[in-house]
Amino acid sequence: MSLDDQDLSARIRQHATRHTAPDALRAGIRTQIALADAGRAQKKPEAGSRRGWWSLRWPTASVSFAMGLAFAMLVLPLVPRLDLDEPIDATLVADHVRALQVGRVTEVVSTDRHTVKPWFQGRIDYAPPVFDLAGDGFPLVGGRLEHVRGNVVATLVYARNRHVVDLFVWPSTAQQAPVRTAYRGFSVVHWADGAMQYWAVSDADGEEIDGFARLWKARAANP
DSSP states (O other): OOOOHHHHHHHHHHHOOOOOOOHHHHHHHHHHHHHHHHHHHSOOOOTTSOOOGGGSOOOHHHHHHHHHHHHHOOOOOSSOOOOTTSOHHHHHHHHHHHHHHHTOSOSEEOSOHHHHHHHTBTTBSSOOOOOOBGGGTBOEEEEEEEEETTEEEEEEEEEETTEEEEEEEEEOOOEEEEEEEEETTEEEEEEEESSEEEEEEESSOHHHHHHHHHHHHHHHHOO
């Protein structure tokens, strides 16, 4: 006996089991989709200018596959509504994921730190340091503003292969060596240098984010 499409769909909904995808898988899919959208939105670089990381054309099939998986997963949102007593790691991971979900990874798009750094002037009351780490495998993508617990915070955006690395930066007189934690499949590295404190968030491998923090500290020590 054959089933028409409606009967088959009804039986699938009634009898099929659903499995929640791991946080790391969902994060990776959302990251690839967000980066692909950002890449298509960029203008071609002017003649003689260095090609940005987004100028590479990624295989359409890979992006379509990722989008298909994302829409197929009938699961709860990755980050639930936050309580006021949750740690800052949860807040920053939520901001990171929200930017990927809505496609607002950057508000200023540039690989040139001399373009990204001045963009923050007049938008926040401090000047975050900005470095291009492209030579070390972490090209600068741009920046945006985030509202973290009532404060407007500079957020620098870097790429690592097809991963997004958000670096949240705000003033602090504390000094702290980098410490890495994990939250819902994301790596979070925090450190402070007496002038600013930094929180790097990404779904990239933890060792890669540790390397990012080391590179940043070294560049800040010898700007």
